[in-house]
Amino acid sequence: MLKWAFFVSGRGSNMKTLLDGGMSDEVALVVSNRRSALALEHCHRRSQETYVMKSQDVWQDLDRELRSKGVNALFLLGFMKIIPKEFVRAWQGRMLNVHPSLLPAYPGLKSIERSFEDNAPMGVTVHEVTEEVDAGEIILQEKLIDRPQQSGLSLNELQFRIHLIEHQLIRKAVKLWIPKRI
Numbered sequence: 715m716l717k718w719a720f721f722v723s724g725r726g727s728n729m730k731t732l733l734d735g736g737m738s739d740e741v742a743l744v745v746s747n748r749r750s751a752l753a754l755e756h757c758h759r760r761s762q763e764t765y766v767m768k769s770q771d772v773w774q775d776l777d778r779e780l781r782s783k784g785v786n787a788l789f790l791l792g793f794m795k796i797i798p799k800e801f802v803r804a805w806q807g808r809m810l811n812v813h814p815s816l817l818p819a820y821p822g823l824k825s826i827e828r829s830f831e832d833n834a835p836m837g838v839t840v841h842e843v844t845e846e847v848d849a850g851e852i853i854l855q856e857k858l859i860d861r862p863q864q865s866g867l868s869l870n871e872l873q874f875r876i877h878l879i880e881h882q883l884i885r886k887a888v889k890l891w892i893p894k895r896i
Contacts, residue, residue, distance in 0.1 A: 716893070719743040719785045721793035726753020728791035728812060731881040732888065738762060742783040745776065747795045773801045787893050790843065791884065794823075799845045807894030809843035811850070812884050814876045816857060817841060821848030826873050833863040836872060838879045840887040853891055854883050 718741045720729045729744060730753070744757045747767045757764045765779055780788075790797075790811040802809070815825035817839040829836045837857040842850035856879050859865050862872055 716740060716787045716888075717742045717784045718787050718789060718888070719745055719780055719783070721745045721747075721788060721790045722753040723748050723751055723794040724753065724792050726751065726756055726792065727877060728880055728884055729753050730756055732789075732791075732884060733757075733760060733762065735885060737888065742785050743780065745793075747793065753792075767795075773798050777801060777804055787891075788843075789884070789888070796847065797843070802843060802845050806844070807842065810853065810887060810891060811841055811843050811848070812880050812887075813839045813841065813848050814880065815839065816855060817848055817852060826876055827869065830862050830869050830872060833861050835860050836862050836876065838876060838883050840883050840891075854887055856883055 718737070720732070720741055722729050722744060723746060733741065738760065741762065743763050743765050744753065745765045745767065746754055749766050754764050765776065767776065786808060788805055788809040790809065813825065815829055816835055816837040819834060820829050826836065835857055836859050837855060839852055840854040841848065841852045844850040858875055858879055859872065
């Protein structure tokens with residue numbers, strides 16, 4: 715059985731989707747790099763255990779905490795921090811990320827905005843995490859739209875629809891994905 719840790723930075727809508735969908739018992743820890751993340755409030759209301767990172771050099775401490783909780787799979791759900799290569803190597807093959815673009819197009823930050831500005835296809839990708847940002851093996855991918863500027867939808871409307879697709883894909887991913895190393 716997989717024991718998950720979810721990594722969040724903001725309001726945590728993807729995390730909430732999974733926890734509210736019945737995964738609470740499978741999640742040993744919710745990790746945030748921001749003490750003010752709204753996702754943490756949701757966790758506290760649910761009595762879901764959390765870990766707030768304090769500085770750059772806490773990755774070894776976090777690794778020990780994850781292992782002590784029996785975690786064997788990580789899911790980055792809107793985690794807005796680059797993870798050090800050493801940590802990625804230690805968890806290689808056991809980490810997923812949800813990204814709001816059709817990778818390999820538009821890796822990194824502001825993916826939705828950049829694809830909209832370029833009138834490029836928009837969608838969501840769930841992929842394995844590697845040392846190179848947003849470059850891991852694609853697990854699931856779904857296109858929202860081919861030419862966003864011709865759709866008549868605003869950037870805000872498209873962002874909302876992207877988030878709905880994220881919620882669908884992450885549910886599928888936790889059911890389908892088998893880590894390479896447990």
